[in-house]
Amino acid sequence: MxxxxxxxxxxxxxxIVMLGRSGVPWxxxxxxxxxxxxxxHARILNARDLAARAVTFYERGLARLNDRWQGAGExxxxxxIDGHPYADDVDLFGHGGLFELLSxxxxxxxxxTLAGWLLAPASPAEIxxxxxxxxxxxxxxxxxxxxxxxxxxxxxxxxxxxxxAWATASPLLTLIWPVYVMALxxxxxxxxxxxxxxxxxxxxxxxxxxxxxxxxxxxxxxxVRHVTATVVIRAKxxxxxxxxxxxxxxxxxxxxxxxxxxxxxxxxxxxxxxxIARLARLVDWLRSKQNQLxxxxxxxxxxxxxxxxxxxxxxxxxxxxVPRWLDAVGEYxxxxxxxxxxxxxxxxxxxxxxxxxxxFEAEALAHPLLPPGRAVANSLTLGGEGPRVLLVSGSNxxxxxxxxxxxxxxxxxxxxxxxxxxxxxxxxSLRIGAxxxxxxxxxxGQSRFFAEISRIGAIVNMARAHRDDPHAPAVLFLLDEVLAxxxxxxxRLGAEAxxxxxxxxxxxxxxxxxxxxxxxxxxQLGDAAKNVHFEDRFEDGVLHFDYRLRDGVVQTSNxxxxxxxxxxxV
Numbered sequence: 001m002x003x004x005x006x007x008x009x010x011x012x013x014x015x016i017v018m019l020g021r022s023g024v025p026w027x028x029x030x031x032x033x034x035x036x037x038x039x040x041h042a043r044i045l046n047a048r049d050l051a052a053r054a055v056t057f058y059e060r061g062l063a064r065l066n067d068r069w070q071g072a073g074e075x076x077x078x079x080x081i082d083g084h085p086y087a088d089d090v091d092l093f094g095h096g097g098l099f100e101l102l103s104x105x106x107x108x109x110x111x112x113t114l115a116g117w118l119l120a121p122a123s124p125a126e127i128x129x130x131x132x133x134x135x136x137x138x139x140x141x142x143x144x145x146x147x148x149x150x151x152x153x154x155x156x157x158x159x160x161x162x163x164x165a166w167a168t169a170s171p172l173l174t175l176i177w178p179v180y181v182m183a184l185x186x187x188x189x190x191x192x193x194x195x196x197x198x199x200x201x202x203x204x205x206x207x208x209x210x211x212x213x214x215x216x217x218x219x220x221x222x223x224v225r226h227v228t229a230t231v232v233i234r235a236k237x238x239x240x241x242x243x244x245x246x247x248x249x250x251x252x253x254x255x256x257x258x259x260x261x262x263x264x265x266x267x268x269x270x271x272x273x274x275x276i277a278r279l280a281r282l283v284d285w286l287r288s289k290q291n292q293l294x295x296x297x298x299x300x301x302x303x304x305x306x307x308x309x310x311x312x313x314x315x316x317x318x319x320x321x322v323p324r325w326l327d328a329v330g331e332y333x334x335x336x337x338x339x340x341x342x343x344x345x346x347x348x349x350x351x352x353x354x355x356x357x358x359x360f361e362a363e364a365l366a367h368p369l370l371p372p373g374r375a376v377a378n379s380l381t382l383g384g385e386g387p388r389v390l391l392v393s394g395s396n397x398x399x400x401x402x403x404x405x406x407x408x409x410x411x412x413x414x415x416x417x418x419x420x421x422x423x424x425x426x427x428x429s430l431r432i433g434a435x436x437x438x439x440x441x442x443x444x445g446q447s448r449f450f451a452e453i454s455r456i457g458a459i460v461n462m463a464r465a466h467r468d469d470p471h472a473p474a475v476l477f478l479l480d481e482v483l484a485x486x487x488x489x490x491x492r493l494g495a496e497a498x499x500x501x502x503x504x505x506x507x508x509x510x511x512x513x514x515x516x517x518x519x520x521x522x523x524q525l526g527d528a529a530k531n532v533h534f535e536d537r538f539e540d541g542v543l544h545f546d547y548r549l550r551d552g553v554v555q556t557s558n559x560x561x562x563x564x565x566x567x568x569x570v
Contacts, residue, residue, distance in 0.1 A: 001041040008034045053149040060104070064344050067371040070096040074103045079115035085458060089434035089478070090408035091369065092118050098409055101369065102337050102418075104148055107244070108160040109326045110333025117334060117416040121429050121473045124353045130335065130417025131350045133257040137339035143251055144336045144343075150243045158237040160326060166234045167322035171312040172223040216305070224308040228286060231311050235283040238276045238322070244329050245272040257335070264328045272325050275318045282307050282314065338418040351414040351425035358430060358474035358508045359383040360407065364423035367406040368413060375421065376547035378403065380532075382476070382508040383428075387530040389499055392512040393554040394534035399547040400512040401436055403534075404478040407510060408432050411476055430508075431466070433459030434478040452483070456498060463505035477502055477509030482518070492518055503528050 012030040019026065063069040076099035080087060091097045092115075099118065105111045122130070137144065249271055253259055265272050286307045342348070360382040366375035376399070382388060392400050410420050411432055438452045456479070463475040482498070483491040495518050499511060503525060511518075533554035536545045563570045 001037065001044055005034060005037055005041065008037060050149050054145060057104075057145055057148045061340070061344065064101065069101060071100075073100040074111060075100050076103065076111065076115055079112070079119070081119070083455075083458075084119065085455070085462065086408055086412070086432040086434040086478070087119060089436035090405050090412060090432070092409070092412065096369065098369065098413065102341050104144075104337045104340055105330070105333035106148060107158060107241075107326075107329055107333060109330030110337070111330075112160075113327075113330040114334040114337055114416075118412050121415045121431055122417075124355050124429050127353045127415055127417055127429070129255070129257040130338070131353075132255040133335045134338045134342055134417050134419075135350070136253065136255045136258060137336055138342045140251075140339070141343065143247075144340055146247055147244065147333065147336055150247060158240055162230075163234055163237050164323050164326065166230060167315065167319040169315075169319075171316045171319075172227060173309045173312040224305050227308040227312055231279075232283055232287070235276075235279050239280055241325065241329060242273045242276045245276075245325060248328065248332055249273065258332075261328045261331055264324045272321075275314075275321075279311070279314050279318075282310050286311075335417070338416060342419050345419060345421070348419035348421055349424060350419050351422075351427055353414070354426055354428050356428060357383060358388075358476070358506060359426060359428045360411065360430065360476060360508060361386070361426040362407075362410070362422050362424070365406060365410060365425070366421045367402060368409060368421040372421075377422070378406075378547075378549040380407075380549065382510070384426075388503050388508045388528045389525065390510045390530055390532050391499075391518065392510055392532055392534070392549075393514070394512075395514075395536050395554065397543070398534035398536050398545055398554075399549075400534060401480050402547070403549065404434065404436055404480055404510055404512060407476070408434050408436075408478050429473040430476040431462050431473045432476050432478065433462055433509075434480070435459075435482070436478065436480040449483070460498075460501065460505070463502055463507045466507075467505050475502070475505070475507040475509070477507055477511075479509065479511040482511045482513055484514070496524055499529070500525060 008030050012027055012034075015026050015030070060069065060072055063072055075095055075097060076093040079099070080093050087093060093099050099115060103111060103114060105114060117130075245265060248262070249265055251262075253262060360380075361384055362381075363379045364377035365379065366372070366377040380390060380403075382390065392403060394400050410422070410425070411427065411430055414420050414425060414427060415429065433455070435452055435455050438448060438455055459475060459477050463477075466472045466474045479499075482495045495511070495513070502509065530551070531553045532549055532551055534545070534547065535550060535554065536543055538544075
């Protein structure tokens, strides 16, 4: 098509060369053909771009199915929060994190919504609504593909924060009378010019009418410039979103969550795409002032000032709805991302979300970031009729920390509204607090031990918030190598008191340790605590792990054998 356009242009040049001035009337033929070819070419380029994005959509899907997805998606690093109680501990963000596995949104609003769902628990009713919506979108592959491929690269084309700020800012040109006065003045000026053209004599009121128009334009000039300064950019961003909004409007849905999102799109009584088209027409009129032929007419009609008033009227009517449109698109994209994950993993069930006391009851629970062939499933119960805390012992690399991460990331995934890697899961709404990746800090002058007890203090405060407000979620604590940075005497007394305090605050959780002395804390807590462990065996210089969780305290240790295996004289 590009070569054809060049050939048509060459034909036009050839006509001029061969026929000279007499060939000018014939230029209409190549001009019409060139315009038609340009239109067709634009459609082909758009179809090519859509196909390329569709290829990306399916390549990423295949990569997830074949466990080659790491490094191919958005890592979500910008959503990291310093001191968050579990995000870094359970690998929500970063290379190979849960966000990268899930993330298919193409707007910043969609990514922010998905990240927000992973970072904080929702109410049981909210989680159930998300599950129904995800389940409805799961088989709609064509819809999820269209949502991914339509429009340009929305993530970079739309500044969500700036668009929200512009849409919700207070309008400056709210008066109505100037609109009618300017229209009357423009009509008088136009009538005067027509009279002059017809009679050959300018009427006496022409100059006063023009002067009055100049005065009106000058009076509102500052506010008009402020209104028109960014409207072109914001309108372009809304036009980019319009394609997504049109797709959402057309999709027939039945679940309460999706129907509520559809209702959000019609808050003004008109479809968002129609409202955005009105704004786009106003922007076209504004840009017409730049045409040298139309500029005098635009001045005579006060097009710039009139359009600025119209833009602010649009913003007063539709501006408060723009954040709702963005939220609706963002939530649809987040739900679509979870639906894609559910479609990729058809054997993973939705967890049963229950009201009442804290509960985490899982059968055949496995880590969702590990390939199904490598992940070893374990069953455990916290709360309900089971113990409130499991004290996990075991040797190095036996699976203790992975178990804690599995529980934490599963709880985050479940409360976002997604299915989980388990045979069955029943859980209540839970706030997660973890100490798996606590580090010392040279910048803040904190030792690892101080950083750990600071995080534990924050977890205790979360548990106290649940005690003070029973409607707040209970705490699921995940304490790795609890208080490893101090001596065994202080560690045992401190860990016992800390776990006892958390259980007393209606929390549930797991704690791992190498110090077998801590396993005696179970006796102090009675039925509220239970010892479990992972085993290993050392054969012919090679460690073997089965990663199976067993009852009781571990009876073996591999530390000395590991040291000998690397050549240390122990």
